[in-house]
Amino acid sequence: MFELFRPTFQAKSLDSISVDQLVxxxxxxxxxxxDNTMTPWNDLEVGPKVTEWFEKVHAAGIKACVVSxxxxxxxxxxxxxxxxxxxxxxxxxxxxxxxxxxxxxxxTEKEDTVVIGDQLFTDILxxxxxxLSTILVVPISDREFIGTRLMxxxxxxxxxxxxxFTAAKPHSPKAR
Ligand SMILES: [Mg+2]
Numbered sequence: 001m002f003e004l005f006r007p008t009f010q011a012k013s014l015d016s017i018s019v020d021q022l023v024x025x026x027x028x029x030x031x032x033x034x035d036n037t038m039t040p041w042n043d044l045e046v047g048p049k050v051t052e053w054f055e056k057v058h059a060a061g062i063k064a065c066v067v068s069x070x071x072x073x074x075x076x077x078x079x080x081x082x083x084x085x086x087x088x089x090x091x092x093x094x095x096x097x098x099x100x101x102x103x104x105x106x107x108t109e110k111e112d113t114v115v116i117g118d119q120l121f122t123d124i125l126x127x128x129x130x131x132l133s134t135i136l137v138v139p140i141s142d143r144e145f146i147g148t149r150l151m152x153x154x155x156x157x158x159x160x161x162x163x164x165f166t167a168a169k170p171h172s173p174k175a176r
Pocket of ligand 1 (some may be wrong): 033035036037117119
């Protein structure tokens with residue numbers, strides 16, 4: 001059961017993900033979460049590092065689509081427009097529908113698309129359910145939607161369980 005919550009990769013931030021490596025892995029499409037992945041929660045400002053990172057993404061010929069659970073269309077649109085990328089709002093992640101919609105917009109397939117987000121229960125679970133690669137990033141800020149804050153507690157418990165689960169590997173003969 002833990003497998004569905006396990007990201008394929010982890011990164012410190014969106015802009016620390018190597019675009020060259022994405023290209024080498026044959027990635028052509030990115031489904032990217034908005035709040036606390038691209039910008040601080042409910043903030044319209046896109047940092048210079050994130051802007052620069054998207055320029056590299058565009059230059060590499062990789063397509064990106066914002067897929068956000070945020071219900072306010074205007075808020076999602078402002079950021080996406082600023083970066084020149086399409087978006088899906090009110091996505092109801094971890095449901096799979098919006099991930100499929102995102103891939104359809106940018107014209108990529110499961111095999112060459114990666115989901116990037118800061119939450120296990122929405123971004124990572126949703127991407128994994130659909131069989132996509134997933135990258136978990138550290139949330140940009142502590143400020144969050146109240147529902148998300150509650151979810152973080154459950155997330156911490158899950159991470160603890162996952163660590164214990166992984167630590168329960170048999171000892172190697174050398175260690176004995
Ligand atoms: Mg988020």
